[in-house]
Amino acid sequence: MMDNQIHLWAFLQGIGFFPSGWMHPRARPEGVFAMDYYARVAALAEQGRFDAIVFGDQLQSRGAGGRTPERMAMPTLDPVSLLTAMAAVTRHIGLVATVSTTYNTPEMLAERFGTMERITGGRSGWNIVTTAHPATAPNFGEADLPPKDERYRHAKDVVAKACELWAAMDQEGPALPQGRPVLVQAGQSADGRDFAARTAEAIFCPAATIEAGIDFRNDLRARVADVGRNPDAVRIMPGLSCVLGGTEEEARSNHAAILDLADDALGIEYLSESLCCDLTGFDPAGQIPVDTILAQTLLPKADIARAITPAAEKGTPLGEFAAHFMRHPRGHNVFLGTPEQMAEMMIAWRDAGACDGFTLQPSYMPGGLEDFVEQVVPILQARGRLRTEYPGSTLRASLGLPARETVTA
Amino acid sequence: MTRPFILSASVAEASFAVPDDGLTVLRAAEDAGLDLLVMGRAGERPFDAQVLLAWAAPVTSRLGLVATVPATNAHPFHVARALSAIDFLSNGRTGWSVIPEGAPDGMAEDMVGAARALWDGWGSETLILDKASGRYLDASKVQASNYDGPFFKVAGPVNAMRPPLGHPVLVVDGEASIAIADADIALFVDGAAAPAATKRLLKVAVDADPAGLRARFDAGEIDGVHFTLTDGAAQLAAIGARFGSLVTTHADAGADLRQRLGLPLPTTASNQPGGAVIPAMHSEFA
Structure with missing residues (x-):
């Protein structure tokens, strides 16, 4: 595999990156309740030769102090269900679900992702989170979240146990095509980065500037090497949102309009x-x-x-x-400009070692994803920086990782 | 509406979780005119049925999709969310059956109570989705359920919409029964009493006599039959050939599973008579 390729992930939380995005004329807020919307979105991501679609998740309803907001897009439907349904209507795209180690047992996780791994034919991924929102605890019969260090210690044990259970499922059959789901992480703190370095095969992060991207990637690669793993077997995928226009000025005015x-x-x-x-x-x-x-x-x-x-x-x-x-969304790179400029920015980040690719967060859905796939993807492909065909049928193949790895937590 | 003869079957082969095999069984089930496919069964844990329901939703169009949920390896907050999503993805074709085995007494019932409370935390007409006014929803229709059961305490509201069916169709298996007075469908064997439910399906073998079962249906003794599959695709073909004529009377394609099978939401189970309504939109989306 050429090592200058740009990997693409699509982070599709609800209705898009901007809180006002659901009101955009080309947003389709009712779509998040309909299969045809997810089929369309998945087809777009495959057309753009993305590695994977990722859904974030929370285990509490939106709100503050017991008040449910009226003007924000919600609720979020269960990501494992949405992604698995998308698998049934696609052939290549990877499907990465965010699921908590604090509010699931290893047995629940193993059964859920083991089944997802089988029925998707080896396209499953698990974005491992420990759940940081205090309003989650009462939904699981508890008054408070466990402290952060305790959550990460527990997460390590949960992932290790789940890996054991997947190994057993794999042996018992039917085989798990990738051995287990691809393990993904997004921790920012020192605890989070250490956990990611030991466990993750792909990592999200916010990186507002190319320098921030380089710092993060270097830090993570060093941590990965420190625990005896190969840094080239970990994909670092900073978040990237965008508003495009035919000219820079038009992009700025489109952004202002949102x-x-x-x-x-x-x-x-x-x-x-x-x-x-x-x-x-x-x-x-x-x-x-x-x-x-x-x-x-x-x-x-x-x-x-x-x-x-x-x-x-x-x-x-x-x-x-x-x-x-x-x-001013904290910490994320929001690109405003022409498709040509965006492709150049992405290539510059990749060549500078600021990332292995990007986790695209469309500004509104599905219009923002359509624009990127129709306008930016062809430029990246013409420059030889984005594949025109998928290399195989599993998520690991799309990531350029060995077919089956034996990394455990 | 004509009283429908309900055809149901359960599949619990591990190979059902492999895409080619799963698709073969799902197509055979729809071809056979099956109303309900129960994924998993008491005593067997070959897969996570909720995951397979999600996968089956877009590749089937008429089949009712029923997930067995083990009371010992699930949490009602997660279950309520998954089944809500699947009910939207399948246009109102979702069912569930909580398997009590190995769980302490009362845990399966508590799971049902907690999930129902979470679904009832969202009113049928919560969503507004009005781009012009900026109002996405009517917050007065969203309630914290504060469910407080012996095993599960769940504050809510759940971050999942009320399902299109209101609640997914609840199936209770007499051979792994749970104490629910207002289930939608009971499965029972001849000679045993059926658990309380709106409709009762007799468990029979594939070679059972269709004419005799039709007579018992006409006499009001049963509302249909349920098969325990061990070789899904082949047996479903035989079921279609032998029993297909009994189900030709209820083909109304547009109706959801509750309408089609004559299963109104029990007023004892739900705080509202119907499911979620999604406002019609005029987006520039082709």
């Missing part, structure tokens, strides 16, 4: 969810209610204080802060 779909009320609901505190009763023209937020949030108070204090001290009104917060 942001302008959002009003104050959506901004405040979005901020409420992010801070885990219901702010919908506060005056958007008034001060940021710092004391209320810090008293009510279930998230780590120090992190929240860091996020809100600078704006509060400057006297930024709540509505303005919310709008700014929603318009």
